[in-house]
Amino acid sequence: MTEHDHKNISEIESNGHYKAGIDSLTKSLHIAFTLLSCFIAFLIIWYFTFGGYYEVKPQENVIVERFGKVVEKHEAGYYWSFPYPVSKIIRIPVSKQTITLATYWHRSDVKAIKGEQQPSGASTLVPGKDGYLLTGDANIIHTEWELVYTITDPMKYYLNCLCPDEPSRLDEIIRNPVTGKAIGTRGPRTLIQSILENAVLKVTASQQVDSALYKKSSEYRAAVNDLFISEIAKWEIGIKVENLTLKGNTAPLNTVAAFQEVIDAELQCSTEKENARAYAVTVEGETDSEASRIVAEANVYKIQIVADIESDSISFKKYLEEYRKNPVVLIVLYNDTISKLLENVKDKYIIPEDSNGTHEVRIMLNPEPRNQKNDKDKEKGK
Amino acid sequence: MNEQDKSKMLQHWPTLLLGMIVSVIFLLAIFTFQVKSTELAVVTTLGKITGVKDAGLHFCWPWPFQKIYKFDNRYHCFDGSTGKIEETYTADGQPVVAGIFVVYKIVDAEKLFKSLTIPDISQAEDKINSQMRNEKATVLGKYKFDELVNTNPGKMKLTEIENKMKAGIAPFVLEKYGIQVEYVGIKNFGLPEKNTENVLNRMKAERNVVASGYRAEGKSEAKKIMDQADSNRLLKLAQADAQAKQIKAEGDATAAPFYAAFKDEPELAAFLRKLESLRKIVPSRTTLILNTDYAPFDLLKADQKLLLDGKKDSGKSK
Numbered sequence: 001m002t003e004h005d006h007k008n009i010s011e012i013e014s015n016g017h018y019k020a021g022i023d024s025l026t027k028s029l030h031i032a033f034t035l036l037s038c039f040i041a042f043l044i045i046w047y048f049t050f051g052g053y054y055e056v057k058p059q060e061n062v063i064v065e066r067f068g069k070v071v072e073k074h075e076a077g078y079y080w081s082f083p084y085p086v087s088k089i090i091r092i093p094v095s096k097q098t099i100t101l102a103t104y105w106h107r108s109d110v111k112a113i114k115g116e117q118q119p120s121g122a123s124t125l126v127p128g129k130d131g132y133l134l135t136g137d138a139n140i141i142h143t144e145w146e147l148v149y150t151i152t153d154p155m156k157y158y159l160n161c162l163c164p165d166e167p168s169r170l171d172e173i174i175r176n177p178v179t180g181k182a183i184g185t186r187g188p189r190t191l192i193q194s195i196l197e198n199a200v201l202k203v204t205a206s207q208q209v210d211s212a213l214y215k216k217s218s219e220y221r222a223a224v225n226d227l228f229i230s231e232i233a234k235w236e237i238g239i240k241v242e243n244l245t246l247k248g249n250t251a252p253l254n255t256v257a258a259f260q261e262v263i264d265a266e267l268q269c270s271t272e273k274e275n276a277r278a279y280a281v282t283v284e285g286e287t288d289s290e291a292s293r294i295v296a297e298a299n300v301y302k303i304q305i306v307a308d309i310e311s312d313s314i315s316f317k318k319y320l321e322e323y324r325k326n327p328v329v330l331i332v333l334y335n336d337t338i339s340k341l342l343e344n345v346k347d348k349y350i351i352p353e354d355s356n357g358t359h360e361v362r363i364m365l366n367p368e369p370r371n372q373k374n375d376k377d378k379e380k381g382k
Numbered sequence: 383m384n385e386q387d388k389s390k391m392l393q394h395w396p397t398l399l400l401g402m403i404v405s406v407i408f409l410l411a412i413f414t415f416q417v418k419s420t421e422l423a424v425v426t427t428l429g430k431i432t433g434v435k436d437a438g439l440h441f442c443w444p445w446p447f448q449k450i451y452k453f454d455n456r457y458h459c460f461d462g463s464t465g466k467i468e469e470t471y472t473a474d475g476q477p478v479v480a481g482i483f484v485v486y487k488i489v490d491a492e493k494l495f496k497s498l499t500i501p502d503i504s505q506a507e508d509k510i511n512s513q514m515r516n517e518k519a520t521v522l523g524k525y526k527f528d529e530l531v532n533t534n535p536g537k538m539k540l541t542e543i544e545n546k547m548k549a550g551i552a553p554f555v556l557e558k559y560g561i562q563v564e565y566v567g568i569k570n571f572g573l574p575e576k577n578t579e580n581v582l583n584r585m586k587a588e589r590n591v592v593a594s595g596y597r598a599e600g601k602s603e604a605k606k607i608m609d610q611a612d613s614n615r616l617l618k619l620a621q622a623d624a625q626a627k628q629i630k631a632e633g634d635a636t637a638a639p640f641y642a643a644f645k646d647e648p649e650l651a652a653f654l655r656k657l658e659s660l661r662k663i664v665p666s667r668t669t670l671i672l673n674t675d676y677a678p679f680d681l682l683k684a685d686q687k688l689l690l691d692g693k694k695d696s697g698k699s700k
Contacts, residue, residue, distance in 0.1 A: 033397075040400050125573075136534075140582065162457060202568075261590070269597060279611060283612065298633075305630075310637070313643035316654060350673070
């Protein structure tokens with residue numbers, strides 16, 4: 001700046017031409033600085049007061065890290081701690097989590113998935129694509145499981161088990177660095193699922209196919225459940241198994257008809273046995289009743305025969321007495337008996353002797369059956 | 383500091399305080415780093431490892447003098463990247479397809495960092511994967527197929543196989559990469575595709591045999607039960623008959639003394655019994671055909687003796 005310039009400025013200043021502008025700029029900058037200071041002060045105040053408040057929902061717990069170290073855990077409520085970067089809050093879900101294990105389930109074809117037809121099943125199973133398990137008797141089955149668990153100790157869960165930055169999110173997907181194709185996952189659900197898969201595989205490898213599929217499927221499920229609970233407890237990752245369900249179990253689709261045949265045959269077998277048992281019970285009942293009847297009749301006979309013979313002997317003595325007095329009494333007795341007998345007899349035919357002193361009787365065998373309706377009508381008419 | 387400066391400072395203390403706070407925050411952000419409770423951090427100074435830090439706030443020189451590499455030290459589960467499911471052979475030559483997983487945690491971050499060309503756990507996992515594949519094939523090759531699956535839990539050795547795999551993988555991985563393998567588990571076990579067809583066919587054949595067995599068993603058992611029931615019936619009825627005979631015999635024996643009365647006139651007794659029998663055995667709706675040889679129908683005979691005698695007598699009297 002030359003002396004001439006200074007001189008000009010002095011002249012301008014002295015004229016008050018720029019002075020007002022500079023004053024205005026200074027004032028503006030001062031205001032801006034004050035506002036910035038207030039804003040920074042507000043941020044600092046906000047940081048140390050309201051910025052540290054956070055809400056913990058009932059379905060989550062919060063772990064607080066201060067300078068990286070885990071210092072406390074909070075359950076549902078409203079809390080304050082220094083905000084990031086001093087503290088970091090990590091939200092751990094404590095509501096029920098579900099893992100569906102379809103690793104060992106079959107691939108259904110598209111039509112079957114749409115419900116248009118039953119899955120038919122391929123003649124072979126492709127490792128890595130068709131999920132299946134080998135049973136202890138070297139057969140193949142498909143199973144699908146559903147695990148429901150809760151995080152009961154969020155601190156252990158967070159400290160012992162690799163979690164995503166937001167533990168409520170699903171596990172991180174690992175991709176092939178070259179192709180970008182997903183090759184696996186990494187996280188707590190991956191660990192839990194792998195341990196469950198291991199338990200399912202081990203238990204199935206000691207089961208008979210019939211037991212795993214239908215005969216003892218509840219025991220099979222219980223064995224997997226017990227093994228899984230004992231295995232997961234070893235890891236101390238703070239989870240509790242709420243329920244393990246065997247959602248589905250089936251023979252390979254290609255063999256389902258054959259398995260159904262066995263079920264039908266088994267059912268038929270038990271039906272036949274039950275029918276036979278029912279027959280045996282019926283026969284036993286009938287036999288008991290018949291045997292009782294035979295014995296009862298014998299008892300009746302025993303009583304009756306004695307009574308009859310006794311009465312006969314008494315009456316015989318009386319008849320004998322009368323007979324000795326007058327033998328004609330027998331003829332009377334005989335005729336009375338015949339008369340009474342014939343009163344009750346419906347049809348009576350008396351065949352006279354022919355001239356040769358012989359009798360001829362013609363009997364028509366297989367007479368026409370009586371018309372019962374006509375008989376009844378006749379009876380009614382009577 | 384003269385009096386004028388002091389008065390200016392006192393006048394602008396809030397601004398100065400604010401500036402100091404902001405400066406402290408910036409300095410802390412530049413010269414410190416945090417390590418979480420779930421991490422181990424390797425610190426390098428000008429490319430040289432100068433320390434491994436665990437959870438807390440630590441001092442560091444800013445980039446590019448010092449660099450911080452963090453590794454998660456919680457349980458990782460890894461089931462292989464390439465060759466997850468590979469065909470291998472058992473001791474008895476049976477081809478099988480198996481997949482395993484490992485659960486590991488980083489215990490020596492410095493060793494791990496040194497072993498990696500890029501500080502990424504995926505690179506370490508690739509190296510673990512090679513060891514997993516080797517051990518899987520080696521250990522499975524020492525066991526027979528029926529030691530992998532067996533309905534007798536005492537003969538099934540899956541847990542032993544897993545332990546042997548772990549014994550093969552863990553020391554190597556710890557020594558080379560500072561990674562502690564805590565568990566090795568089998569998560570997939572099957573057969574090659576071509577073998578599954580044979581198994582499925584065998585299963586179908588076995589099911590047919592089982593179905594036939596059930597049907598035969600049903601018929602056989604049912605017949606046994608029914609035969610047994612019939613046999614019991616015959617036995618019970620025979621016993622009842624025997625008992626009945628005994629009772630009847632007792633009755634007859636009791637009645638026997640009364641028969642003595644009939645000895646006085648056996649013919650009369652027989653006659654009376656016949657009459658009694660006639661009353662009992664001829665039912666009401668019976669068709670009875672008799673001839674005139676029997677009384678009283680003998681009266682119907684034309685040459686009835688009494689009638690003839692009567693006619694003769696009347697003729698005589700006439």
